[in-house]
Amino acid sequence: MDSETVANGAITKPKDSPVVPGEFTFTVSKTDGRARTGEIRMPRGVIRTPAFMPVGTAATVKAMYPEQVKALGADVVLGNTYHLMLRPGAERVARLGGLHAFMNWPYPILTDSGGFQVMSLAGLRKIDETGVRFQSHIDGSRHVLTPERSIEIQGLLGSDIQMQLDECVKLPAEERVVEKAMYLSLRWAERCRVAFGEQPGKAMFGIVQGGTVDRLRIESARELVGLSLKGYAIGGLAVGEPQSDMLRTLDTVGPYLPTEKPRYLMGVGTPDDIVQSVRRGVDMFDCVMPTRAGRHGLAYTRFGRVNLRNARHAEALEPLDPQSSCVASSTYSRAYLHHLVRANEILGMMLLTWNNLAYYQELMAGLRKAISDGRLDDHIAEVKDCWARGEAQLAKNQSAS
């Protein structure tokens, strides 16, 4: 564990992170098959890729101190247009000095455009060429989000990597629905690019859509690349389709994306999803899995998943992972975590979120090193073997008790 984070049991003030003026750049230092490792540089810092970005929707990575998130090795967090525009409001965040100062995270921030949340959260929503009309899930108030307004909001927040507004379709869906959403997203990408203009040191990413239809994905990627953006996201995956469909879609899209630009697979995923996607050349990920699962009592570890709600942990004195450098993983007994989760105690959420993010960052660091060393496939085999052995052990303990 980074001593900075736990010195004297207190969260310490982070060292100032002076903003270094400069361009937004991506350099690949090593490849292994289709996988690559490298760095995205921008004034607020460096993102080591492949990267996992903890999700900090409402200007907080839930149940974590920002200082902890950084100490775990996260170089960038995700913030959210939809949530922040509703509460506390983009203009207010701007008046308060921007999102970085507001949430005490001086490092890079990527913001989602709000398209996905409108699909997954908002009530009554209407999508047309101009944008999205929706009702807030908080108070029912009515709002309009256009591509231009989404970029404006992300600018007010001070986001370093801004996402185009897109329409994300839940799968399975009819092909014509997916196609319509893909073309609308393309037109919105162009409007977002114009609205974003030229902003040194910052980037706007486009989002490839098209469901699991190869023809649509290829068309989407081709058109987007024509806009020569600074990075390309693959959206609309892990939204209900089997993993095999997702991986096949990555295989399809990969060749159409420029190798010198970062690739971001949005909303993914489980450790296995991430490992498989890194092999296919993805550089960036974000997912609520480690944080949400943590709040619900599920731990991700080197030895697979552990559901701490389960009665079998009630008197288990061993920690989640005695070898881990993370305090939450190596010091607290499963019995204690079980109790905290059952009692719905805040500390339970904090410790499990901490453990999960630690594991995710450890997973990414391992993948980066393996790519550097040119032994990614061997490394992945080891990682998966460890999950399998852990879960077999858990099953054995269960049948024994």
Place this chain on the structure above:
RNA sequence: GCAGCUGUAGCUCAUUUGGUUAGAGCGUCGGAUUGUGGCUCCGAAGGUCAGUGGUUCGAGUCCACUCAGCUGUA
């Protein structure tokens, strides 16, 4: 002591004038969760309807007694 009320799943309660296999919420035991609602969803286990006896073709339901709890009263 007397009178009244109450007794159904671990808990809080349903169960139309007696009528198929007594239900719900919470809890318990599992599972799901992928560009975050600490939200939510799915499945399972769990009952001698306080007990005994009676009336009836048929009783959680009606009657008697016993037990337990609550309230009032001398």
